[in-house]
Amino acid sequence: MTYLDAAGYRRLLDLPALPASNACDMRYDMTVPVLPGPIDWYLRSFGTDFNLVSRRWRHQSTRWYSLGWGMSDGDECDELLLLQAWVGSWLEAEDQLDRVRRCAERYVERFDADGAGWHVRLAAVLGPRMEGGE
Template identity: 40%
Template sequence: MPLFDDEVSACAARLLGDSGFTRLLAVPSIPVNSPQGFRYPLRTRTADGSEWYLRSWGTDFRTVSRSWLRRGLCASFSLGWAVMPEGQTDRLLMIEAFGTDGSATAARKESALDAVAPYVCRTTVAEGEQWGRTTLRIAALLRPGPRTTDGSAPRDR
């Protein structure tokens, strides 16, 4: 998982933070029966029969619990490993925001998309309602960070 060790992920994270988004950990998998209701788009069954959500591409995710909203969290993001249609990545950015009305969500959407626009190569957006609030979910694939001629990131030298 990237630890914001390249210019692209560090800049995207900083700009989202500056725009009022709180960074959450990029948990790679969650049990389907999570008591908090967390979920990711991809669901799989393990050899022992248990079902898990895998961090994956799409907007059918929930990375925030209702209790966190009651404590004041209204906009968050996580960046890390995920399953993509074409394979694995360590550059999936998941953004989630909640508002009391459509205009608040629209402003968050504009703020988030503007902040990450220079750093993404693909996005998908979903808006809806959950827990009596308008919701925004964005999945964005960050473009690769700059590399040197030997393949290392600039800070690895």
């Protein structure tokens, strides 16, 4: 994802699952029970109800993404992109989001007001044109 790297986004590992009770408040959209329980885990999945990073990490960067395996509508996919950014205006993220939208088989995005700026989340199942990092 060279254009995301060039735009100042930092790539994270594509952690396939996270415990639902974690100290960093990291989460994914899908929750599954793990037997014998009673612990739930988040599965890396398509949707915008995720936190890739703890708010404490924002001093390192305000733009993050993760690319790799995930779940989408009950099926596994190899190229799920999750993007999270805190920007002053939504236009700051628009160029990168537009490139992802054009190359995605499907995507969903969310913009939430956050202080004087915006908290942006995007999930995209990438198509064949995105393979190989571009």
